[in-house]
Amino acid sequence: MQNANQNDTKILVVDDEQDIKPLFEMRFRREIRSGELSFSFAFSGEEALRYMEDHASEVVLILSDINMPGMSGIELLKRIRLDHPSPNPKVMMVTAYNDNDYYQQAISNGANDFLTKPIDFSKLKEKLQTL
Amino acid sequence: MGVSYFIIIMFIVEHIRKTLSTKENLPHWDRILIYSRFFAIFLLSAPWVLDQDNIFEWVWHAFMLGFIWVVYTKDEFKSVRSLMISVIPLVIIGIIGDVASAVSRDFYREYDNYFDMFKVFATIWVIAMWYQTRRQQKQVAIEGQQRLEEEKENQLMQARKAELEILVAERTREISQQKEELITTLDHLKTTQGQLIQAEKMASLGELTAGIAHEIQNPLNFVNNFAEVNSELIEELREEQEKESPDQGLVEEILKDLADNMQKMVHHGKRADSIVKGMLMHSRSGNGEKEVVDLNALADEYMRLAYHGLRAKDKSFNATLEKDFQPEVIMARVTPQDFGRVLLNIFNNAFYAVAQQTHGANENYRPTVRVSSRLSGDTVEIRIKDNGAGIPDAARARIFEPFFTTKPTGQGTGLGLSLSFDIIRNGHMGTLEVESEKNAFTEFIIRIPQEIKN
Numbered sequence: 001m002q003n004a005n006q007n008d009t010k011i012l013v014v015d016d017e018q019d020i021k022p023l024f025e026m027r028f029r030r031e032i033r034s035g036e037l038s039f040s041f042a043f044s045g046e047e048a049l050r051y052m053e054d055h056a057s058e059v060v061l062i063l064s065d066i067n068m069p070g071m072s073g074i075e076l077l078k079r080i081r082l083d084h085p086s087p088n089p090k091v092m093m094v095t096a097y098n099d100n101d102y103y104q105q106a107i108s109n110g111a112n113d114f115l116t117k118p119i120d121f122s123k124l125k126e127k128l129q130t131l
Numbered sequence: 132m133g134v135s136y137f138i139i140i141m142f143i144v145e146h147i148r149k150t151l152s153t154k155e156n157l158p159h160w161d162r163i164l165i166y167s168r169f170f171a172i173f174l175l176s177a178p179w180v181l182d183q184d185n186i187f188e189w190v191w192h193a194f195m196l197g198f199i200w201v202v203y204t205k206d207e208f209k210s211v212r213s214l215m216i217s218v219i220p221l222v223i224i225g226i227i228g229d230v231a232s233a234v235s236r237d238f239y240r241e242y243d244n245y246f247d248m249f250k251v252f253a254t255i256w257v258i259a260m261w262y263q264t265r266r267q268q269k270q271v272a273i274e275g276q277q278r279l280e281e282e283k284e285n286q287l288m289q290a291r292k293a294e295l296e297i298l299v300a301e302r303t304r305e306i307s308q309q310k311e312e313l314i315t316t317l318d319h320l321k322t323t324q325g326q327l328i329q330a331e332k333m334a335s336l337g338e339l340t341a342g343i344a345h346e347i348q349n350p351l352n353f354v355n356n357f358a359e360v361n362s363e364l365i366e367e368l369r370e371e372q373e374k375e376s377p378d379q380g381l382v383e384e385i386l387k388d389l390a391d392n393m394q395k396m397v398h399h400g401k402r403a404d405s406i407v408k409g410m411l412m413h414s415r416s417g418n419g420e421k422e423v424v425d426l427n428a429l430a431d432e433y434m435r436l437a438y439h440g441l442r443a444k445d446k447s448f449n450a451t452l453e454k455d456f457q458p459e460v461i462m463a464r465v466t467p468q469d470f471g472r473v474l475l476n477i478f479n480n481a482f483y484a485v486a487q488q489t490h491g492a493n494e495n496y497r498p499t500v501r502v503s504s505r506l507s508g509d510t511v512e513i514r515i516k517d518n519g520a521g522i523p524d525a526a527r528a529r530i531f532e533p534f535f536t537t538k539p540t541g542q543g544t545g546l547g548l549s550l551s552f553d554i555i556r557n558g559h560m561g562t563l564e565v566e567s568e569k570n571a572f573t574e575f576i577i578r579i580p581q582e583i584k585n
Contacts, residue, residue, distance in 0.1 A: 019353055019395055019399070023353065023357065026360040068447070069447055069448075117348065118355065119352075
């Protein structure tokens with residue numbers, strides 16, 4: 001990790017679906033190979049919080065699902081904003097529901113952006129360019 | 132003789148005028164009657180003045196006969212005809228006496244007493260007859276009066292009857308109108324009932340399909356995403372092979388990724404497939420006919436559907452699903468759609484109950500729903516048990532009543548269990564019972580006859 005690129009943007013993906021990991025690795029294989037982006041994965045809100053304890057300074061963006069067993073994405077967002085007031089990490093919420101209620105909750109709890117499933121990867125790439 | 136005739140004429144004239152009211156009804160005859168009276172007065176007084184006794188005797192007879200004849204023959208005097216008959220004997224005796232005295236004065240002298248006696252008898256006869264007539268007339272008058280009163284009463288009754296008939300008609304109209312209204316109301320109620328039942332069906336189905344749709348969305352996303360990735364990989368592979376010296380290591384890596392991705396696509400495809408199959412089982416447009424199905428499979432399927440349905444809404448919800456099915460398949464003749472609805476309803480309630488309890492504070496609480504099945508004789512018994520808060524006794528007594536619900540407004544129609552009860556009891560000739568203990572468990576027990584032999 002010492003020779004990690006300074007421009008390396010670390011993204012933590014939180015989702016209860018295990019296959020989200022190979023999917024992201026495939027989708028972003030060029031960016032990962034070139035060292036533009038690097039990903040870490042957590043399969044629950046709890047796991048994400050544990051990861052953040054050790055890697056808070058590295059993570060630039062958290063991409064989290066809302067509907068998860070146990071700690072929900074909204075709950076995770078609250079906890080992160082409590083521990084890490086600002087400016088990093090940015091938090092982007094993802095949910096299958098294009099639900100205004102969730103949207104309001106996410107925004108009012110300090111989410112920086114909002115994505116709906118199915119994830120449009122070209123759109124996500126564009127967003128990541130601006131980071 | 133003249134005096135008798137005079138008195139008779141006076142009486143009869145007065146009698147006729149009074150009884151027939153000739154003055155009003157027969158003015159012509161009234162005048163004649165009055166003249167007759169004057170003539171009688173003339174005849175009575177004339178002998179005193181003119182000293183012609185004999186002639187006037189004959190005139191009297193002729194007058195009497197004429198008077199009787201007229202009264203007797205004219206229809207106008209029909210009612211007094213009988214009185215005339217009574218006078219005839221007197222007139223005849225008077226004529227015979229006068230004829231006898233004219234023919235032989237001696238003979239007349241000899242029998243003078245007899246003639247007088249006959250005259251007296253005849254006079255008495257007249258009086259008696261007159262009296263009799265009077266009495267009869269009085270009787271008739273009384274009867275007439277009575278008839279009149281009866282008629283009056285009848286009229287009164289008639290009027291009352293008419294009044295009553297109007298009242299009855301009015302009441303009848305009111306009642307039939309009310310009947311019409313009730314029939315309309317009943318129709319409305321039946322329609323509403325149908326709509327409510329439909330709403331209940333749609334509510335359970337809608338809840339489920341929403342959950343299922345959500346469950347399908349994830350595997351579908353994976354299939355799509357990995358397919359797109361594979362397209363990219365294939366393109367990369369082609370580019371690599373077009374190079375003069377392809378990197379064999381990279382080619383191998385890409386091929387491996389392709390295979391892995393294909394495997395994932397198949398996995399998620401199958402995942403979606405099994406969910407869709409479950410949904411089709413539920414929404415299968417049953418024609419309401421009974422089929423022989425495996426109740427173990429049916430119960431298992433609806434348990435999963437109910438669980439997924441709740442998880443779709445609340446993914447933080449988890450529950451342990453325990454299954455204790457009779458090892459052999461349990462075939463039974465049921466209406467799969469209806470029976471499935473009952474299972475879904477009870478499972479939904481069970482998961483709802485444990486979900487509610489999960490939101491309580493106790494950290495050691497493990498939400499559990501257990502389904503078991505047994506076949507004893509030809510009775511199938513399915514038990515669905517949850518370790519939720521239980522049902523209070525007061526609520527348990529009413530749990531199968533329509534519209535009874537303990538859920539917050541808008542969350543339950545209160546028809547689910549009443550419909551289930553109806554489906555089991557009337558649709559499958561079975562029983563649906565509930566047992567519960569506060570803060571321990573609730574258990575629904577379905578028992579239906581297997582009905583596969585016939």
